[in-house]
Amino acid sequence: MASLLRQIVAGPRARHPEAGLDLCYVTDFIIATSGPSQTYPQLAYRNPLDQLVAFLDSKHGRDWAIWEFRAEGTGYPDEAVYGRVRHYPWPDHHPPPFRLVPMIMASMRNWLHGGDVLDSQTPSSLQNSMASPVKSAASASAGATTSGGTTTRNGNRVVVVHCKAGKGRSGTMATSYLISEEGWTAEEALERFTSRRMRPKFGAGVSIPSQLRWVSYVDRWTRHGKKYLDRPIEIVEIHVWGLRNGVKVDVGGFVEDGKTILALHTFSRTERLVVEAGAPREAGIGEMLWDLAGHSAAVGASKAPEEAELAGATNPKDHRTPVEKRRRHALIRKGTGLVQKVSANMGDGIEKAKSKTSSNATTEDSTTTQDTTTQGLKASEEPEPGGLAVIFKPSQPIRVPTSDVNVSVERRNGARKGLSLAMVSAVAHVWFNTFFEGQGPEQGGRPSDGGIFSIDWEAMDGIKGSSRKGSRALDRMSVVWRAVDNGESKGEEILEPAEGEPVPQVAAAADWKGRGDDDDDDDDAEGMEWARSSGPGGEDLVGNGQK
Numbered sequence: 001m002a003s004l005l006r007q008i009v010a011g012p013r014a015r016h017p018e019a020g021l022d023l024c025y026v027t028d029f030i031i032a033t034s035g036p037s038q039t040y041p042q043l044a045y046r047n048p049l050d051q052l053v054a055f056l057d058s059k060h061g062r063d064w065a066i067w068e069f070r071a072e073g074t075g076y077p078d079e080a081v082y083g084r085v086r087h088y089p090w091p092d093h094h095p096p097p098f099r100l101v102p103m104i105m106a107s108m109r110n111w112l113h114g115g116d117v118l119d120s121q122t123p124s125s126l127q128n129s130m131a132s133p134v135k136s137a138a139s140a141s142a143g144a145t146t147s148g149g150t151t152t153r154n155g156n157r158v159v160v161v162h163c164k165a166g167k168g169r170s171g172t173m174a175t176s177y178l179i180s181e182e183g184w185t186a187e188e189a190l191e192r193f194t195s196r197r198m199r200p201k202f203g204a205g206v207s208i209p210s211q212l213r214w215v216s217y218v219d220r221w222t223r224h225g226k227k228y229l230d231r232p233i234e235i236v237e238i239h240v241w242g243l244r245n246g247v248k249v250d251v252g253g254f255v256e257d258g259k260t261i262l263a264l265h266t267f268s269r270t271e272r273l274v275v276e277a278g279a280p281r282e283a284g285i286g287e288m289l290w291d292l293a294g295h296s297a298a299v300g301a302s303k304a305p306e307e308a309e310l311a312g313a314t315n316p317k318d319h320r321t322p323v324e325k326r327r328r329h330a331l332i333r334k335g336t337g338l339v340q341k342v343s344a345n346m347g348d349g350i351e352k353a354k355s356k357t358s359s360n361a362t363t364e365d366s367t368t369t370q371d372t373t374t375q376g377l378k379a380s381e382e383p384e385p386g387g388l389a390v391i392f393k394p395s396q397p398i399r400v401p402t403s404d405v406n407v408s409v410e411r412r413n414g415a416r417k418g419l420s421l422a423m424v425s426a427v428a429h430v431w432f433n434t435f436f437e438g439q440g441p442e443q444g445g446r447p448s449d450g451g452i453f454s455i456d457w458e459a460m461d462g463i464k465g466s467s468r469k470g471s472r473a474l475d476r477m478s479v480v481w482r483a484v485d486n487g488e489s490k491g492e493e494i495l496e497p498a499e500g501e502p503v504p505q506v507a508a509a510a511d512w513k514g515r516g517d518d519d520d521d522d523d524d525a526e527g528m529e530w531a532r533s534s535g536p537g538g539e540d541l542v543g544n545g546q547k
Helices: 002-010 049-060 100-112 168-182 186-197 209-223 285-293 295-299 322-357 366-374
Strands: 023-027 030-033 064-070 085-090 134-136 158-162 227-230 233-243 247-255 260-266 272-276 387-392 398-400 404-413 423-433 450-456 476-483 492-495
Touching: 023 168, 023 186, 030 168, 030 186, 049 064, 049 158, 064 100, 064 168, 085 100, 100 158, 100 168, 100 209, 158 168, 168 186, 168 209, 186 209, 209 423, 233 247, 233 404, 247 398, 260 398, 404 476, 423 450
Parallel strands: 030 158, 064 085, 064 158
Antiparallel strands: 023 030, 134 492, 227 492, 233 387, 233 398, 233 476, 247 260, 247 404, 272 387, 404 423, 450 476
């Protein structure tokens, strides 16, 4: 019964014919798998831990170790995997705090080169200095590097990476390792992960735009000497174009070593200045429902938005004929047009009914009146007014503790007086890192003290890591930031530990028993039908004659 339930949850996902597990060999030394469990109810539909351990023992003996990235908890205690596990947790659907990246890369490298998993020291250089890889930027030399001998990769060693579904977080780190330690390009690494982890026509391996942005950061970090400066950041203001009514804007950041995302500030009405009033006309609820349904779902794919960085590399190649593409695009345009027409007519009907009963209706400027009523309440009556150009200016400084910045938006469609129920119609967010947006790698590890990060609506992260965001909340957003100058330290310079140096883990791993939200997963919600299984050489490992 449990096996049947796993197949139902997985949908058409291919399973490893020998182990009956959801895993793939990204390369012959990196295995990606969904998160295992040894307790119910998760054990009924996730990889059984005992089966995973038995498979790894039979194939790799004592030469395997796990790197897990689950802030929600691993689902098993360390001793269940012989203690061969390293913890670098961060929340699902998000990129990691970048300061973890050098630690993850170094610990994986040292294990693959023959070191011990607990301290990741290589046998050839155990005598090296135990200097900390974290230094004050004020005291660190601009050209400082860690020292230590180098070794070649042990051909028997493998790294097993997992998060919850073995896709977003695992893919981000697997591709980052290939880029930073194996000399692959970002495009090559992403293409490899998609081809090995995903079944044909079932979308991208790493599909969340912010995670793809982190992969591009890793590429730049690698090409410019692996220097990283982490420092507190102040958000000066946020400029938004095409802001719809009813949109809430938050600024957040990582706390608790990256295990938690804290909302640091929510902009109030008094902190938004409508520079140019009049939000663009929109389709409304119909558009939101169409987006939530996702036209890509019709072909079973979960792709990265075309506007996202490296989307062309991570998305599977489109092998449809030109005729099939034209038919598909025509169908989408037709469906979108019908939904917009119906929704617009529905909205016009509400506004016409309101205008007939309104005693204050005037006809001095019919065009202005029509635009205003279409948007619902007048800007002066809106608790969260939109506009063609709006500036969010905090009354008190917003200080983000690290260089990783999160900006999220949520829109509620409850502005119209004719609608008694307020409902969330749009959710989106974006992560960026000011070290990289300030050209830190290209400036010898010394980023600019301020800058502007800009993004279009289409390139933002969607609901639970998907590309679906609901109805449009804005057209474009620019975040003005600057480094916090507290007169003491200019930040911490994070260096990748050299071979033989101890590599820190997160001080306290997440509770392995979890927080009761294990089922809150975008990939499970989408049926997890995208996964494939493959062997070390890339061959498909599927049962029942599937290809």
